[in-house]
Amino acid sequence: MRTHSRSTAWFLASPWVIAFALFGLYPFLFSLGASFTDYTPLAPSSTRFVGLANYTRALNDPAFWSALRNTALFVIGTIPFTTAAALALAIAVQPAFRGRTLFRVGFFLPSVVSIVVLSLVFKGLYANHGGLNGLLSALHLPTPAWLQNPRTALPAIMAMDVWSASGYYMIIFLAGLEGIPRDLYDAARLDGADGWARFTHITLPLLRPTLLFVLVVNSIRSLQIFAEVFVMTRGGPLGSTTTVVYHLYEQAFSRFQLGQASAVAYLLFVLSLGLAWVQMKAVGAQEQSRS
Amino acid sequence: MKQVLGLALAALLVGSCAPQKKPQEVVFWQFWPLDVIQPLVTAFEAENPGIRVRVEQLTWDGGKDKITAAVAAGAPPDLCELGSTYMPRFLQSGALSDWSAGVADLRAGLRGWEQCMVGDAIYGLPWVLGTRALFYNKTLFAKAGLDSSRGPETWAELQNAAARIQKLRGNVHGYGVSLNDKQKLFKKFMPYAWGNGGEILSAGLDSARFDSPENVAALEFYLGLRAVGTLGMQDALDQEFKEGRLGLQISGAWLFKQIPKEAPGLRYGVALVPRPAVDRGTHASFAGGEVLVSFQTSKRKEDALKLARFLVRPDNALALAMAAQSVQPATVAADTAAYYRERPMQQVLIQQFTTARFTPNHPAWDEMEQAIEAEVEQALYDKKSAAEAVRDANARIALLLGKK
Numbered sequence: 029m030r031t032h033s034r035s036t037a038w039f040l041a042s043p044w045v046i047a048f049a050l051f052g053l054y055p056f057l058f059s060l061g062a063s064f065t066d067y068t069p070l071a072p073s074s075t076r077f078v079g080l081a082n083y084t085r086a087l088n089d090p091a092f093w094s095a096l097r098n099t100a101l102f103v104i105g106t107i108p109f110t111t112a113a114a115l116a117l118a119i120a121v122q123p124a125f126r127g128r129t130l131f132r133v134g135f136f137l138p139s140v141v142s143i144v145v146l147s148l149v150f151k152g153l154y155a156n157h158g159g160l161n162g163l164l165s166a167l168h169l170p171t172p173a174w175l176q177n178p179r180t181a182l183p184a185i186m187a188m189d190v191w192s193a194s195g196y197y198m199i200i201f202l203a204g205l206e207g208i209p210r211d212l213y214d215a216a217r218l219d220g221a222d223g224w225a226r227f228t229h230i231t232l233p234l235l236r237p238t239l240l241f242v243l244v245v246n247s248i249r250s251l252q253i254f255a256e257v258f259v260m261t262r263g264g265p266l267g268s269t270t271t272v273v274y275h276l277y278e279q280a281f282s283r284f285q286l287g288q289a290s291a292v293a294y295l296l297f298v299l300s301l302g303l304a305w306v307q308m309k310a311v312g313a314q315e316q317s318r319s
Numbered sequence: 320m321k322q323v324l325g326l327a328l329a330a331l332l333v334g335s336c337a338p339q340k341k342p343q344e345v346v347f348w349q350f351w352p353l354d355v356i357q358p359l360v361t362a363f364e365a366e367n368p369g370i371r372v373r374v375e376q377l378t379w380d381g382g383k384d385k386i387t388a389a390v391a392a393g394a395p396p397d398l399c400e401l402g403s404t405y406m407p408r409f410l411q412s413g414a415l416s417d418w419s420a421g422v423a424d425l426r427a428g429l430r431g432w433e434q435c436m437v438g439d440a441i442y443g444l445p446w447v448l449g450t451r452a453l454f455y456n457k458t459l460f461a462k463a464g465l466d467s468s469r470g471p472e473t474w475a476e477l478q479n480a481a482a483r484i485q486k487l488r489g490n491v492h493g494y495g496v497s498l499n500d501k502q503k504l505f506k507k508f509m510p511y512a513w514g515n516g517g518e519i520l521s522a523g524l525d526s527a528r529f530d531s532p533e534n535v536a537a538l539e540f541y542l543g544l545r546a547v548g549t550l551g552m553q554d555a556l557d558q559e560f561k562e563g564r565l566g567l568q569i570s571g572a573w574l575f576k577q578i579p580k581e582a583p584g585l586r587y588g589v590a591l592v593p594r595p596a597v598d599r600g601t602h603a604s605f606a607g608g609e610v611l612v613s614f615q616t617s618k619r620k621e622d623a624l625k626l627a628r629f630l631v632r633p634d635n636a637l638a639l640a641m642a643a644q645s646v647q648p649a650t651v652a653a654d655t656a657a658y659y660r661e662r663p664m665q666q667v668l669i670q671q672f673t674t675a676r677f678t679p680n681h682p683a684w685d686e687m688e689q690a691i692e693a694e695v696e697q698a699l700y701d702k703k704s705a706a707e708a709v710r711d712a713n714a715r716i717a718l719l720l721g722k723k
Contacts, residue, residue, distance in 0.1 A: 155555055178700065266700055266702070
């Protein structure tokens with residue numbers, strides 16, 4: 029009976045296991061191997077083992093550090109705002125009120141639209157004579173060349189990212205909020221706690237696991253920022269929007285240096301793991317100190 | 320009667336049982352919309368009943384990745400369209416099929432062979448070409464008191480025309496200076512450098528020649544156009560031109576298709592890229608194109624070559640150019656075709672080829688182009704002088720030559 033149930037379990041899981049092995053595990057291991065070679069897809073037969081050369085070259089490449097700096101700026105400049113906006117939206121649309129579903133759908137909608145489509149729309153909005161400058165001009169305010177100025181190009185992409193991602197994380201926060209017992213709020217009200225006190229002493233502490241999830245997932249996603257850059261700026265102006273994944277893409281598909289690009293990808297992977305570990309430690313430590 | 324019917328039935332049965340030759344399938348990856356390419360493919364199939372063509376459309380954003388992955392996986396298409404900028408890498412890789420013997424008879428009738436040759440060996444067929452020329456707004460010319468019947472012919476005339484249009488009111492700009500646009504900025508700046516006698520590499524492609532007074536002067540001229548124009552990426556500048564807010568810009572044949580649809584009322588003209596002076600330099604421009612290739616590991620190389628030879632025939636290349644409206648046939652003297660004689664603006668683009676330059680077929684060309692664009696961009700943002708940018712681009716090119 030036990031053998032039967034085990035084989036049934038494997039049978040039921042096999043579609044996912046096969047898909048993961050083919051499209052997840054195999055590319056993951058292949059690129060790990062490629063990162064120690066000079067593999068180029070146009071001449072795979074001439075591949076040679078180069079040891080750690082790709083890693084040392086990447087770490088000595090100023091373009092990699094510049095891309096890493098831009099990526100770090102993007103992560104730092106988006107995650108707090110996305111998280112705060114998502115939480116605020118979740119709190120705003122949690123109570124029952126007329127039209128609540130409409131607001132929830134409206135805020136979530138950008139998450140289901142293709143990022144390429146969103147990027148094209150925002151590229152038009154940020155154009156010299158685009159919608160944003162049209163509005164600023166009507167208000168007699170300066171009209172910057174958003175995507176052509178090295179100072180404003182990355183913040184412009186960040187703003188789009190915060191706008192488009194907040195709705196998705198709002199749904200996750202909503203699920204977390206629904207899990208908080210109503211009794212706690214009622215008891216706090218009886219004790220005379222105001223809205224801010226209820227938020228800081230009930231909502232925020234009990235949302236900590238959700239917050240951790242949102243932080244980790246959003247950090248990993250932000251570290252991999254690519255499509256927006258590809259569509260809107262192609263890494264310019266003056267390399268101000270060249271992120272690590274865009275840098276990696278250029279190496280892989282413009283220069284065909286897939287070995288080198290794989291090394292960059294694994295450096296980013298290690299960085300993502302490190303950041304997730306720090307976040308889990310930080311939030312986990314707070315959790316422990318509370319208990 | 321029964322006998323006749325019996326014979327007819329027997330003939331029918333024999334006919335239906337006889338082994339029918341199954342058409343060979345040729346896989347053709349290309350970038351054109353199916354409504355543009357399909358009539359040509361259908362005509363080829365009618366001419367070659369034993370061959371069936373399976374056409375797949377690639378996109379310019381992801382096409383190169385797909386082709387690269389297919390080559391790496393050992394499953395490339397039989398025939399493939401490659402952009403000229405892809406060619407140096409593919410030529411270097413040894414992945415392309417050698418067509419030298421199969422296309423030798425076509426040498427005299429086509430131009431653009433530079434894109435697909437290594438030494439004397441030929442690895443592709445030039446199909447259609449593309450170049451850049453000067454587009455100017457006739458209405459703005461007239462408003463600025465300029466002769467709108469012709470475009471500027473020299474740098475001084477261009478500068479003057481842009482300055483006068485820039486002074487017009489109503490959010491109008493003189494010249495469109497290209498910014499931070501990968502693989503586009505190069506095509507907007509280098510026409511001036513080439514026209515002024517500047518070079519990138521030596522004839523043997525073994526040493527850098529970018530650091531020259533000619534290239535510095537060309538970059539200084541290009542930087543000077545910022546004061547009498549606006550800066551933007553190509554699609555933004557094209558949009559401003561179509562909306563009638565831009566006096567002059569270097570652009571390409573795709574505008575011939577876009578303008579009638581998006582700005583049918585626009586009065587505009589096309590001229591050769593201005594030369595430095597009446598008695599000096601040339602009307603140089605960038606030349607690129609689409610090349611048809613087969614791969615070493617393609618299954619049906621012979622049929623692929625047959626299809627390629629069909630597609631580059633003058634009438635077929637012209638049919639594609641007419642349908643696409645964004646390229647010109649690689650056929651020598653294509654501008655004498657009735658279609659172009661009736662369209663003088665498009666004829667200018669074909670005439671532009673006589674002084675246009677193909678990019679060097681060096682394996683590290685992509686990186687060299689990026690180096691030039693990065694340094695020109697530094698100068699455009701006033702991070703470097705023209706001389707510094709040209710010098711640093713030269714150093715980067717020399718480094719790339721040393722690497723390869």
